Amino acid sequence: GEDVEQSLFLSVREGDSSVINCTYTDSSSTYLYWYKQEPGAGLQLLTYIFSNMDMKQDQRLTVLLNKKDKHLSLRIADTQTGDSAIYFCAESKYNQGGKLIFGQGTELSVKP
Amino acid sequence: KAGVTQTPRYLIKTRGQQVTLSCSPISGHRSVSWYQQTPGQGLQFLFEYFSETQRNKGNFPGRFSGRQFSNSRSEMNVSTLELGDSALYLCASSLDPSGRGTGELFFGEGSRLTVL
Numbered sequence: 001g002e003d004v005e006q007s008l009f010l011s012v013r014e015g016d017s018s019v020i021n022c023t024y025t026d027s028s029s030t031y032l033y034w035y036k037q038e039p040g041a042g043l044q045l046l047t048y049i050f051s052n053m054d055m056k057q058d059q060r061l062t063v064l065l066n067k068k069d070k071h072l073s074l075r076i077a078d079t080q081t082g083d084s085a086i087y088f089c090a091e092s093k094y095n096q097g098g099k100l101i102f103g104q105g106t107e108l109s110v111k112p
Numbered sequence: 113k114a115g116v117t118q119t120p121r122y123l124i125k126t127r128g129q130q131v132t133l134s135c136s137p138i139s140g141h142r143s144v145s146w147y148q149q150t151p152g153q154g155l156q157f158l159f160e161y162f163s164e165t166q167r168n169k170g171n172f173p174g175r176f177s178g179r180q181f182s183n184s185r186s187e188m189n190v191s192t193l194e195l196g197d198s199a200l201y202l203c204a205s206s207l208d209p210s211g212r213g214t215g216e217l218f219f220g221e222g223s224r225l226t227v228l
Binding site for chain 2: 092104
């Protein structure tokens with residue numbers, strides 16, 4: 001079946017690293033995504049990883065994929081107050097490119 | 113390069129009415145997908161269009177429909193509105209000609225629909 005799970009809240013101090021976790025059930029996932037949503041706004045694509053990769057780094061963002069455990073994580077280094085938002089994990093399957101299955105979202109709160 | 117543009121941004125309707133939302137994808141993108149976001153159900157896939165054809169469909173009733181024009185712009189329509197249709201409707205575009213996924217799916221700011 002299709003299911004993507006995330007913890008609902010995470011609170012960190014400014015300057016610390018944040019790690020947001022996600023688990024998925026469908027082993028046929030092709031791409032796994034991280035999106036950011038600020039209040040009243042749409043979804044901003046942060047990064048994505050193809051299912052045959054283990055890790056992807058992009059500036060302050062590091063994505064780790066454990067295919068065996070179907071676990072995806074997003075690490076934000078040197079977290080800033082501007083990183084406070086809701087972060088969504090999503091997966092897509094082969095031949096269903098525009099159809100994403102989203103997790104419930106993790107609300108990240110960054111305290112100064 | 114302009115992003116995904118959705119209009120209108122906000123609208124208020126009453127039960128029983130119908131609504132049409134519009135989405136202009138990023139230039140060159142031929143795939144357009146629609147999503148509904150509510151506090152209770154989260155983000156749910158409605159449908160995807162590519163080259164004026166519906167390519168994927170989610171689990172929504174027939175009151176929800178869409179179409180895509182030859183310039184890739186897309187519209188979605190909700191008829192006989194219910195209170196539960198109040199939501200943020202998000203449109204996304206991607207290059208993905210094969211449908212196998214390209215890794216880059218870009219979203220607009222959404223149209224917030226309130227049904228009274």
